[in-house]
Amino acid sequence: MSPIRISILGAGAMGSLFGGLMAEAGHAVELIDVNPAQIAAVREHGLLIRNDAGKRRVAIPIKRPEEATRQPDWLIVFTKAMHTQGALAAARHLIGPQTRLLSLQNGLGNAEKLMAFADASRIAIGMTTVPADLVAPGEVHSHGESKTRVVMADGSENAALAALAAALDAAGLPCTVDPDAVVAIWEKVAFNVALNSLCAVTQRTVGGLGAAAEGRRLAHAVASETLAVAQAEGLAVLAERTHATIDHALDHHGGHKPSMLQDLLAKRPTEIETLNGAIVRAAERHGIAVPRTETLYALVKLAEHAA
Numbered sequence: 001m002s003p004i005r006i007s008i009l010g011a012g013a014m015g016s017l018f019g020g021l022m023a024e025a026g027h028a029v030e031l032i033d034v035n036p037a038q039i040a041a042v043r044e045h046g047l048l049i050r051n052d053a054g055k056r057r058v059a060i061p062i063k064r065p066e067e068a069t070r071q072p073d074w075l076i077v078f079t080k081a082m083h084t085q086g087a088l089a090a091a092r093h094l095i096g097p098q099t100r101l102l103s104l105q106n107g108l109g110n111a112e113k114l115m116a117f118a119d120a121s122r123i124a125i126g127m128t129t130v131p132a133d134l135v136a137p138g139e140v141h142s143h144g145e146s147k148t149r150v151v152m153a154d155g156s157e158n159a160a161l162a163a164l165a166a167a168l169d170a171a172g173l174p175c176t177v178d179p180d181a182v183v184a185i186w187e188k189v190a191f192n193v194a195l196n197s198l199c200a201v202t203q204r205t206v207g208g209l210g211a212a213a214e215g216r217r218l219a220h221a222v223a224s225e226t227l228a229v230a231q232a233e234g235l236a237v238l239a240e241r242t243h244a245t246i247d248h249a250l251d252h253h254g255g256h257k258p259s260m261l262q263d264l265l266a267k268r269p270t271e272i273e274t275l276n277g278a279i280v281r282a283a284e285r286h287g288i289a290v291p292r293t294e295t296l297y298a299l300v301k302l303a304e305h306a307a
Contacts, residue, residue, distance in 0.1 A: 001163075001167060003026055004027045004028070004074060004163065005027075005028045005072040005074070006022055006030070006072055006074050006076060007031075007032055007068065007070070007072040007076070007094060008030070008031050008032060008076050009065075009088070010032070010033060010077065010078035010079035010080070010083075011032065011033035011035070011038055011078075012033075012038075012078060012079075012134055013140055014078045014104070014130065015031065015033075015078035016031065016042075016047055016049075016134060016140045017051075017132040017140045017142050018078070018130075019047075020060060020140065021171045021172050022167065022173075023047075024056075024171065025167065025170060025171035027167060028072075030061050030068060030070060030072070031047075031060060031061065031062040032094075033064070034065070035137075037137040038134075038137045039063075039064065041136075042060065042062040042137075042138045044138075045138055046058055046059045047059075047140065049140055049142075050140070051143060051172075052142075052144070065090035065094075066090070068091070068094055071094055071098070071099055072094065073099065074099070074101075074160075075091070075094060075095060075100070077101060077103045077104070077105060077114065079105070080259075080263075080269075080271055081106060081107045081110065081273075081274040082269060082271065082273065082274070084103075084110065084113045085113055085116070088113070088114070095117055099118070100160055100161070101118050101123050101124070102124040102125070102161075102164070103126070104126050104127065105274075106188075106189075106192055106196075106259070106274065107192070107275050107278060108189060108274055108275075108278040108282075109278065110274075111123060111125045111153045115153070120154045123152070123153040124150050124152050124153060125150070125151065125153055125181065126148060126150030126181050127148070127181065127184045127185045127187075128146065130146040131144055131249075131253050133257060133262075143253075144253055145248075146173070146174060147175070148165075148168060148175040148176075149178040149181040150175065150177055151177060151180075151181035151182065165177050183235050183236055183237055186226075186233075186235050187227075187237050187242045187245070189278075189279070190224075190227050190230070190237070191223065191245055191249070192275050193223065193275050193279055193293055193296075194219040194220070194222040194223040194226070194246060195219060195246065195249060195250075195258055196258040196259065196260040196261070196275060197222070197272065197276050197296040197297070197299075197300055198219055198222065198296065199258045199261045200258065200260040200270065200300055200303070201299045201300060201303070203261065203264075203265070204261075206249050206250060206253045206254065206255075206256045206257075206258065207250065207253065208254075209250065210249075210250025210251060210254075216247075216250060219250070220243055221292055222292045222293055223246055224239065225279070225288075225291075225293045226293065227239050227242060228290075229279055229282050229283050229288055229290065232288060233286075264304070264307060267307040268307075270304060272300045272301060276297035276300065277297055280294050280297050
């Protein structure tokens with residue numbers, strides 16, 4: 001397999017893990033971020049990865065957007081959804097005529113944001129269930145099984161996307177090109193609307209939430225509200241599969257702190273608008289009641305204001 005030139009926009013937990021594993025597999029990876037502590041740690045010590053394969057350091061370049069000059073084959077966007085447009089604007093000079101963009105971000109509306117910077121024929125979207133925690137600058141932990149599904153935004157077949165999926169798979173990030181990836185995105189939104197907001201509001205890890213019967217029941221009830229909205233949107237989401245994914249996370253991702261909880265603890269804005277907020281707005285369009293999702297949306301917004 002020929003090395004792929006990859007730039008990762010947003011070197012948080014997910015971006016660092018994907019970038020580090022792809023670099024370890026021999027691809028030409030560059031991390032792009034604006035966090036001074038992360039940049040300093042990776043430059044001085046390399047990226048420390050701890051996952052089911054063990055603990056090791058990976059040497060990988062990391063730059064601020066204005067320092068980067070290489071136009072990659074793939075620009076993979078891992079910024080928080082509310083930072084997408086600003087981050088892409090800062091990295092616009094890296095998007096060459098051959099560069100394709102991939103969003104594996106949480107929430108809804110990511111493809112539309114990328115389309116402001118490249119034609120839909122060069123944009124891919126997807127979802128991933130990889131659990132990742134940036135436990136300290138330059139150190140990312142990930143444990144447990146995962147899967148990633150990707151598709152071109154215009155639904156077309158694309159050899160470059162197939163090659164990227166195969167490369168991710170070979171690097172230890174199981175990935176498939178899936179024509180139904182949009183369904184998978186919505187199923188993950190249901191997962192995140194439930195677990196991210198509940199863990200944020202209760203300040204519990206995923207395992208801590210699942211350890212309480214009330215937490216487990218509430219997580220499934222919140223996810224069911226999102227699935228009802230997805231069905232109203234005409235998407236063939238599978239409730240049984242989504243609820244099984246939630247149970248698996250509650251049982252096996254015990255120590256994981258979802259990003260929304262990490263953001264509130266660090267007094268940062270969260271992705272609540274592209275998750276619970278997006279579902280509340282879509283539910284209003286369809287005349288569907290989503291009382292639990294709406295309550296969690298309000299509670300996280302209140303916590304953001306307090307911070």
